Amino acid sequence: MVYDSSATRARLLDAAYDEFVSHGLAGARVDRIAKAAPANKQAIYAYFGSKDELFDAVLGARLRVLADMxxxxxxxxxxxxxxxxxxxxxxxxxxxxxxxxxxxxxxxxxxxxxxxxxxxxxxxxxxxxxxxxxxxxxxxxxxxxxxxxxxxxxxxxxxxxxxxxxxxxxxxxxxxxxxxxxxxxxxxxxxxxxxxxx
Structure with a gap:
């Protein structure tokens, strides 16, 4: 099976969006995001660096979608x-x-x-x-x-x-x-x- 890193990243962004909307930045948990993705928790740090950077990536992605719409x-x-x-x-x-x-x-x-x-x-x-x-x-x-x-x-x-x-x-x-x-x-x-x- 070929591993699709772009699909994993997209799933993490979607799961993180739901988590941040519900709990904010301080209350969000990377464990829950990884479980919802589903993905390895280490993938979050590999793709985004930190929870703060993941939040920025989620917000930026959603604002780009809004700008397109x-x-x-x-x-x-x-x-x-x-x-x-x-x-x-x-x-x-x-x-x-x-x-x-x-x-x-x-x-x-x-x-x-x-x-x-x-x-x-x-x-x-x-x-x-x-x-x-x-x-x-x-x-x-x-x-x-x-x-x-x-x-x-x-x-x-x-x-x-x-x-x-x-x-x-x-x-x-x-x-x-x-x-x-x-x-x-x-x-x-x-x-x-x-x-x-x-």
């Missing part, structure tokens, strides 16, 4: 927020993973910082705005896309409507609110400074 539309942050909302609702584990990261390792990595700056630069260029204003708009769009999952069901659906109907209405509100906010913060054609300015 949700194309960034710098000229239409409302549409981007709506697409993000759909992706987060379909895979709420990603939000939990990023919450664990924020709680346990709140500092931004160089990769995270550059990814956000790149998006903000694209928004600034598309809307003729400052980098600072573009980053504000981007942060608000990201927050709006996640709000549904941060809110208890009884609060987000106070009238007891059909859950699917209520979710679609909330999505419409996210798109409309982010679109209106973008127009307020980043008026089309009004350049308040250089797009590279912070």
């Amino acid at each position: 949700v194309p960034f539309t710098p000229s239409d942050l409302g549409a981007y927020a709506g697409a993000l909302f759909d992706a987060f609702v379909d895979d709420p584990g990603l939000i939990r993973l990023t919450q664990w990261k924020a709680l346990e390792r709140p500092e931004a990595s160089a990769g995270e910082l550059e990814a956000h700056l790149e998006k903000a630069r694209e928004v600034a260029e598309a809307r003729g705005a400052t980098l600072e204003a573009a980053m504000d708009a981007l942060m608000i769009a990201l927050s709006a896309a996640q709000a549904w999952l941060f809110t208890p069901p009884a609060i987000r659906n106070p009238g007891g409507a059909d859950e699917q109907t209520r979710r679609l209405r909330h999505r419409e509100a996210v798109v409309a609110a982010v679109g209106a906010m973008t127009d307020r913060l980043l008026p089309p054609g009004e350049r308040s400074g250089s797009a590279g300015e912070a």
